[in-house]
Amino acid sequence: MxxxxxxxxxxxxxxxxxxxxxxxxxxxxxxxxxxxxxxxxxxxxxxxxxxxxxxxxxxxxxxxxxxxxxPPPPKLPVTLLLALPRPKMLRRVLQTVASMGVSRLVLLNSQRVEKSFWQTPFLAPEAVQEQLLLGLEQACDTRLPEVQIEPRFKPFVEDRVPALVQDTLGLVAHPGNYPSCPWGLDLNQKITLAIGPEGGWIPYEVTKLQEVGLQPVQLGARILRVETAVAALLARLFSG
Amino acid sequence: MxxxxxxxxxxxxxxxxxxxxxxxxxxxxxxxxxxxxxxxxxxxxxxxxxxxxxxxxxxxxxxxxxxxxxPPPPKLPVTLLLALPRPKMLRRVLQTVASMGVSRLVLLNSQRVEKSFWQTPFLAPEAVQEQLLLGLEQACDTRLPEVQIEPRFKPFVEDRVPALVQDTLGLVAHPGNYPSCPWGLDLNQKITLAIGPEGGWIPYEVTKLQEVGLQPVQLGARILRVETAVAALLARLFSG
Missing domain, CATH: 2.40.240.20 (Hypothetical PUA domain-like; domain 1)
Known part of the structure; x- marks a missing residue:
């Protein structure tokens, strides 16, 4: 603290x-x-x-x-679409997201998110808030990220992501033969960034995200744990 | 895995x-x-x-x-001098360090490292190796980082760091009125990077590290947990 x-x-x-x-x-x-x-x-x-x-x-x-x-430090102009991590990881990721200054977090379903993860008590609003506050107290910030919980992938991506992506740079982190994730952006560049579950998005999900304006980008040969990937991607995007 | x-x-x-x-x-x-x-x-x-x-x-x-x-993916040409984290964090940091591809890790004492941390069974060579292997299995790499354990700050910094820093860019991450941490380096740039404990290096330690060629750099207003700072700093340094 x-x-x-x-x-x-x-x-x-x-x-x-x-x-x-x-x-x-x-x-x-x-x-x-x-x-x-x-x-x-x-x-x-x-x-x-x-x-x-x-x-x-x-x-x-x-x-x-x-x-x-x-004033508190500036937030990162990022909406992070994150496949729901396993409960133990979820708590740490919430702290990481808050401490790095993400503006908005959407916890999203994916084929490779185990159904049981949606039952965790750590998704209760008070439990989420507690981890976010720990992250803010760690980082010396006062502004809570907005958190939104979306247990259905397809309707959320089809109906809601197009409006979220508008006027932002839409990116989906995915290993493969894609351009490298950009870096050195400034804080005026709004970003919508999707990060998959352990095991990655399935091809259908990458295609759906691509259809609504998120461009696949890769981070190199190493496959990082979700929590590490969140920190590494945000640090890279705003390294300038 | x-x-x-x-x-x-x-x-x-x-x-x-x-x-x-x-x-x-x-x-x-x-x-x-x-x-x-x-x-x-x-x-x-x-x-x-x-x-x-x-x-x-x-x-x-x-x-x-x-x-x-x-061949396995290239390692990052980084020697990381890390103040020994608390035992629970140590295990995760070892995984992070291995999965990000650090070449060499030195676990170092600092005034703000609690003495009890040095007693943890997680510092036993087999326990360290286990976490490193988990990190390599996560990231798809085969090459273990070298790990060195240095429970005495002053003799290590005075006697050993000068040779380590030679032909590298020496950096010590520390909040304050310092230049921003560099970014976008390429993999030919060898780095010696020191990251302090929760609570940070004490001024004496920053001075000692500076005397042997590590230049203080800051990462912005947010204070990150050690594990998050390791991922963020490495991603930023080699974002190019």
Whole structure:
């Protein structure tokens, strides 16, 4: 936790905040070993960042005097269409996506997504939000990515992706004889990027994504785990 | 497992192999649900890659007819000096490092590495090798990175790093008012790259690394987890 992310409801007036989230209090006590008088980097969910001084730290409550005067870092102008990863990977990928600054994430079905993955409790809105907040607290950001869950591939791709892709560079990462993934784009270039499941998209899915404007690109001979591929692709696209 | 990585001792003559590794057999049976006659992508540790056909698959043994005719993908010409991550992260980072193609990894001490991390059984040579093999089997590579364990920061940096850095571009990733990390290098550019622990290098460590030829570079405002930073930095450096 490199930033203590407060909810707007934690703010008491313009310069005071009260932390009551058990996870955050546990972290302050056990990891930060914080004490009264300590300064912490703070932010408000979907708002500004700044610094706060601990004026009271108890087991179930902490009070801070806060100054909020800095904008959060820019988001990446990316809509990421990601085949739903297995539950354990999902949690880490949500953190990765939030910490890298993705604007919008669509968790999508694919032939190679096991049906059981859709039953995981980690897809519940609170569980998703928890991982996203961890990612923001890691990266020092305050703005949550939008997350959308799409358990049906074909209607989503046919009916919704065309509007998403409009005015963006549409890319689908897929091994094969395709152009290399572009690199060194600037933050004005909006991207729609599709990343498949472990085992990859099936050819039908690549064709469908291509039909709605996503161009297949490859990343080289190495096949990366989803989480590694997400970080590597985003870092490459915006390496400029 | 996108590639079944055989040990040279698994080969019986030029075109036969016998798999007896319980982990690999379990994977063939339970994940691949392989059957006699199936073709698999295979490779030999530190050797060639190719294809193999399963001619016999039993609980404790599998026999393949193999053709080994392809070189493994090029390694990244990178020596990565990595502050020892916490044990759980260490295992994943070893996989990431192997799957991204790093040539050499040095696990190094730092002020912010907890002493207990050095006691983990995951640092035993067999445990390290297991994670590296998983990374190679993920990425379809056969060449293990060299791994070196250095529990003393100062003597290693003073006595050994100068020779490592020679004829390479030396970089230390560190947040702050530093030049941006370079990008788009080609595979002829050798790199020595130092990545700190969660919490970062302390200023003394940055100074010491700078004194032996590693130039501090930053990656932007976002602070990434070690595993994500490794993937993002390598993808950025060799994005060309």
């Amino acid at each position: 490199n930033l203590l992310l407060l909810m707007p409801s934690d703010l008491l007036g313009a310069d005071r905040a009260l932390v009551r989230d058990p996870r955050q209090l546990k972290h302050l006590h056990e990891v930060h070993r914080a004490a009264q008088g300590d300064w912490l980097r703070i932010g408000v969910s979907n708002g500004l960042m700044g610094r706060g001084q601990l004026v009271r730290l108890e087991a179930e409550e902490a009070e801070l005097v806060v100054t909020l005067d800095q | 996108n590639l079944l990585l055989l040990m040279p001792s698994d080969l019986l003559g030029a075109d036969r192999a016998l798999v007896r590794d319980p982990r690999q057999l379990k994977h063939l049976h339970e994940v691949h649900r392989a059957a006699q006659g199936d073709w698999l992508r295979i490779g030999v540790s530190n050797g060639l890659m190719g294809r193999g056909q399963l001619v016999r698959l039993e609980a404790e043994e599998a026999e393949l007819v193999v053709t080994l005719d392809q």
